[in-house]
Amino acid sequence: MFEWFGFTEEKHLRLILALVLVLATLATAGYAHWQLYRQVKPLPQRLLGHVLLVLVAAGFAWVIxxxxxxxxxxxxxxxxxxxxxxxxxxxxxxxxxxxxEKR
Known part of the structure; x- marks a missing residue:
């Protein structure tokens, strides 16, 4: 129907859906790291948790x-x-x- 900046309406909807999906999953990543920061008190264990989580996530993302x-x-x-x-x-x-569980 409409073309904005050379994109069809369907293309715009797919881009918006992709953006929402990316933002939601990155918010999940932020939440996981925030909770890891709050719940794991010893610094070496916390850093190891952050590093392992990022490495596993980056490896999975690279393959996908x-x-x-x-x-x-x-x-x-x-x-x-x-x-x-x-x-x-x-x-x-x-x-x-x-x-x-802690509550």
Whole structure:
């Protein structure tokens, strides 16, 4: 129907959906690291947790983004950021439940 800046309406909706998905998963990553900071008191253990979480998430994101690198323009970056955030979801859930248990 409409074309804005050379993009169709469908393309705009896909970009908006991708942006929302990326932001939601990166918020999950931020939450996981924030809870790790709050719940793990010894500094060496906390740093090890942050480093391991980032390395595992980056490795997972690298593998996933390799599949989508040629899918469409910006698809590889969106896939990398989304996979990076998704890899943080299980620790975020565990840390959330651990926080609820302490209350």
């Amino acid at each position: 983004s390799g599949v989508y690198m040629r899918a469409e323009e910006g698809g590889g970056l969106a896939a990398f950021l989304t996979a990076f955030g998704v890899a943080h979801a299980p620790p975020a859930i565990v840390l959330f439940l651990k926080q609820l």
